């Protein structure tokens with residue numbers, strides 16, 4: 001037998017209302033979608049619950065439909081395998097590109113968009129077996145007293161490590177959230193908090209129902225720093241969107257893997273036509289270096305993650321604006 | 334909580350009373366004696382436990398049996414038909430695609446899922462489809478060649 005899962009009951013609501021009711025009626029209940037984050041956590045003793053509310057049977061969560069004013073509405077239950085193949089989503093290039101880098105192909109068969117956005121934060125002192133963490137006195141995030149990453153601090157620094165959130169953020173995505181008080185909408189960029197132990201802006205009993213995208217437009221791309229070419233979380237990841245405005249090329253950046261929340265970085269100045277592009281991209285790279293604060297939460301040194309994600313940001317910005325790579329000899333990170 | 338589930342496993346209908354927290358890998362190995370499905374990492378990281386659920390690859394170590402009610406499960410034991418190895422099994426055997434063999438059932442089922450969907454994958458597509466399956470013996474080149482040989486045979 002495998003290391004046993006804790007005992008729980010599995011409820012299978014058929015509608016969003018039933019799911020919200022089931023979560024409300026069973027305090028401590030957790031929503032479950034593809035289970036590729038949640039079941040692993042339960043097996044390692046990183047979460048506990050007496051009730052799982054399986055969202056997989058709710059047909060209304062599984063559609064990609066035209067949204068208001070030419071945008072898209074993507075159900076939270078759409079699998080990553082389906083997202084990667086979606087024709088309308090190809091108009092938002094960073095998103096399918098980010099989707100294709102999540103975990104491995106077998107995970108993507110069942111992993112969902114909602115689960116990806118709501119996955120737990122990660123840390124080398126936390127994503128370990130029960131006995132490993134026990135021998136280390138657990139940690140502040142769960143069952144312990146101190147943070148092994150920042151022992152003097154009083155909050156968890158575990159890194160948000162989802163690939164898709166930054167790609168959605170540079171395209172201005174928002175969330176449709178259902179809960180005991182009805183439905184509300186929230187820009188995705190405001191959904192996350194810089195706290196590794198409580199990074200999601202979900203109230204008890206709420207679930208993410210859909211992601212709403214405005215009409216496509218910007219040229220965008222996504223890239224991540226990882227050790228292996230497959231099955232690896234982003235040690236840092238960056239999405240860039242470029243819009244051609246009257247004053248020049250405007251860039252919106254979003255970063256994952258370096259902080260407890262994915263972060264949007266707005267580059268205030270546009271790249272005007274005829275301006276010194278090399279200087280502009282060098283300044284953009286510096287701005288990203290300043291914005292991120294990677295911690296010792298992964299096997300790669302924070303300094304390396306800071307420098308590599310900034311270099312990737314500048315590279316993607318050049319590409320999305322149609323510039324040739326600055327130095328094609330620069331090795332891939 | 335317990336429930337009765339009905340699954341089709343390698344073409345046979347199976348009814349079982351299972352607890353809600355039972356994993357598919359445990360049903361297959363411990364209740365059904367289908368120990369060809371391997372447990373490598375126990376945490377969704379290695380692909381050794383890959384089986385097909387309704388024809389698509391699935392990690393049985395992080396799949397709940399309760400969520401597979403009514404579904405069609407295929408394991409490595411169901412690949413040979415009438416005493417004949419499947420094209421992929423034979424190709425792995427004849428092209429040194431298996432060394433210790435521990436990753437092989439998962440590799441073959443992930444590859445089977447690929448070839449049903451895409452009978453003529455190029456090398457990159459094979460690499461992507463097997464990207465979640467780790468081989469501790471590291472015989473990846475022979476594994477990819479084995480899939481290519483099987484694909485060619487299945488097309489002819």
Ligand SMILES: Cc1cc2nc3c(=O)[nH]c(=O)nc-3n(C[C@H](O)[C@H](O)[C@H](O)COP(=O)(O)OP(=O)(O)OC[C@H]3O[C@@H](n4cnc5c(N)ncnc54)[C@H](O)[C@@H]3O)c2cc1C
Pocket residue numbers: 030031032033034035036037038039040055076077080101102103104107110111112113114115116117118119120161162163164206207208209231232233234376377378
């Ligand atoms: C080996 C391995 C590698 C991985 N690599 C990556 C990677 O590179 N990049 C990456 O981003 N992820 C990675 N993951 C994590 C995970 O596979 C993905 O994030 C996946 O998209 C999660 O989706 P799910 O449907 O399986 O979520 P689940 O596991 O079902 O749920 C995840 C969390 O979200 C909550 N949740 C799910 N749906 C909703 C909803 N609609 N509303 C509110 N809460 C909800 C659940 O309660 C749970 O806490 C990896 C996982 C493994 C095992």
Ligand code: SF4
Pocket residue numbers: 122123124125126139140141142146147148149150155156157158196297
């Ligand atoms: S950052 Fe600190 S508190 Fe958070 S998981 Fe890591 S060790 Fe634990």
Ligand code: FES
Pocket residue numbers: 371372373374375376377378379380381382383392393394395
């Ligand atoms: S045993 Fe299931 S992925 Fe390793």
Ligand code: FES
Pocket residue numbers: 430431432433434435436437467468469470471472
């Ligand atoms: S053949 Fe030994 S693990 Fe792959």
